[in-house]
Amino acid sequence: MSQRTNILHDFINSPQIYKIIQKIMSGTSFRKKIIKENIKKKNLKILDIGCGPAEIIDFMPECIYYGYDIDKRSIDYAKKKYKNKNYKFFCKEFKSSDLKRLPYFDYVILFGILHHLNNKQAKNVLNLCKKKMKKNSILLTEDPILIKNQNIVAKFLIKSDRGTNVRKKNEYIDLLKTYFKNCKSKVTKQFFIPYTWFTTVCKK
Numbered sequence: 001m002s003q004r005t006n007i008l009h010d011f012i013n014s015p016q017i018y019k020i021i022q023k024i025m026s027g028t029s030f031r032k033k034i035i036k037e038n039i040k041k042k043n044l045k046i047l048d049i050g051c052g053p054a055e056i057i058d059f060m061p062e063c064i065y066y067g068y069d070i071d072k073r074s075i076d077y078a079k080k081k082y083k084n085k086n087y088k089f090f091c092k093e094f095k096s097s098d099l100k101r102l103p104y105f106d107y108v109i110l111f112g113i114l115h116h117l118n119n120k121q122a123k124n125v126l127n128l129c130k131k132k133m134k135k136n137s138i139l140l141t142e143d144p145i146l147i148k149n150q151n152i153v154a155k156f157l158i159k160s161d162r163g164t165n166v167r168k169k170n171e172y173i174d175l176l177k178t179y180f181k182n183c184k185s186k187v188t189k190q191f192f193i194p195y196t197w198f199t200t201v202c203k204k
């Protein structure tokens, strides 16, 4: 099991509650910053796996967006909020059978998903993503991380996460380097609410 599925985590993952919690936790502003720093051009093709309510659409220039998530509530919410012929949402895992219907992408976004996947699932997703990336396209990842001497509040929050595969830096890097030669990574210690983020910008 890669995700905790108790009543509390189910409640927290309902789109409206998730969005409020992410705002309080500064997850929303953190992801907004990543998008603003990396995605500047219009009309790029974006693939977002584990898109949740697809809030990142609010921060992106006009784009052609494909979002995948296994949570029906999140996909229903996203479909209702982002009605646009250029936005497509799929309530399912991203599988090899999807490859033929998809275009090649400029950016692949994996925000908050790797820690929901075990190594086998994560490698499968990374491999599929790589197959749909253009030559110079970029993979952006963001996840919580466990580090030495971590703030105890951050450690508590991260250990209580719904995703049961929060990794250490070398574990995330090993996973990504299996498919991406060039990975720039960063650990960000958030002061308030205490939290620790691991982000990467990867190329094939």
Ligand SMILES: C[S@@+](CC[C@H](N)C(=O)[O-])C[C@H]1O[C@@H](n2cnc3c(N)ncnc32)[C@H](O)[C@@H]1O
Pocket: 003, 022, 031, 049, 050, 051, 052, 053, 054, 055, 068, 069, 070, 071, 074, 092, 093, 094, 110, 111, 112, 113, 116, 117
């Ligand atoms: C922490 S949330 C991140 C949501 C969004 N990317 C964001 O940054 O706000 C993780 C999401 O991954 C989804 N998820 C978990 N396992 C998945 C899988 N195998 N395929 C697609 N989505 C998955 C969950 O349903 C959840 O919406």
